Amino acid sequence: MTPEPIGYSADAVDPSRPVVEGHEGADYYALMTEALHKILLEKQILAPADTDRVIAALEAPNVTWGARIVAQAWKDPSYKARLIADGSAAAREMGYTIKEAKLVVVENTERLHNVIVCTLCSCYPRSLLGQPPWWYISKNYRARTVREPRAVLAEFGTSIPADVEVRVHDSNADMRYLVLPKAPADADGRAFEDLVGVVTRNMLIGTEIVEPYRSP
Amino acid sequence: MTEPADKGPPYRGYHDIGGLPGGPVACVERPFDDWQKLSEAIRGALEQKNRTVSLDEIRRVFESFGEHLYETLGFYERRAEALTILLTEKEIVTREEVLARMDAIAALRGQRVDHAARTVETL
């Protein structure tokens, strides 16, 4: 089915105009944040321990948590099945509490490659992986990945054959996503910690793959 | 099949950028600076206290504070601006007192703030 082109309301800016990435205001907003914090402390709306606690929670999660979940799925098919059925519960089995509504784990296979983006802002499984990389929250990534995912993946050095489906997940509401990369061919013979070391953050987002696909 | 009654061009906010043209995805890392952590932590701490603010409200603010700011400010800067707007809206602070405090802190450091340009310069 050939879709009809969509027109735009008079209020919406021309969607053929490229996105504009700004970087202004760092010093100004650093100062504003300092001023705001001091005011909130003085008004006793916040106590120092309140932001200390949140900062510690922001800093605690890291990519290794996600890598361990993946390595476990690679070693244990029943864990993998539970992970795909309920990502939050399976993460909890490994000791990780997902604070967002739900973790959805999408599995890469011989026939399917998944990649995650949040076009509207920067939704990312922060309670598992920590802060998203800068490029993930950049406007170029947010704009282009839904429309030309293979071109974006190519910029990461990731080539997906034409006979493998590329599926983009726009993380636009309450779910948060983790890509379960395809296990290396020799995964069965490798130790758990060794497999943890294979998994990178970009593989969990879907911009990198563990091994090139075999030619069709 | 009947046409849906609402059929017409879709409304697109300036933040709704999926599918728009863009440049290369710079696969670079940028640090998560201390002030950025503090800004996110202020929002998080207020959220934990009786939901004083919410991430949904922050999003609504940066989706409506104007395309100029959305295009010129960096990501964490947009969130910090949205936080101050939201706290002013809720009458928890006034913008005047925040800007005045910025001026006071800057003066102690031999700096001057240009609120219109959103810059801080060392004198």
Add this chain to the structure above:
Amino acid sequence: MPRFSPGDRVTVLDLGKPGHVRIPWFIRHRTGRIERYCGAYPNPEDLAFGRPGLPAIDLYRVHFPQTDLWPDYGGAASDTLEIEVYDHWLEPAEPLT
């Protein structure tokens, strides 16, 4: 009881509402199929204004072929996109015959 089940064909409405919505422009008026029911969550359109957003709204993941979203899609014909859509933004579509 959610209105839709996995596999149901649905069309995304354009409710034309300003304010905070989580439904991007590029899926409005498009028809896809329900991939899964995600649960019920407070309505972000109300949360955005400090209201409780209750009763919670059913949220679904909807599956689209990319060639149905972009007239000039340059990837593979089998490429797809999945995205979350709240119940009130969906209407049933005719099944493919």
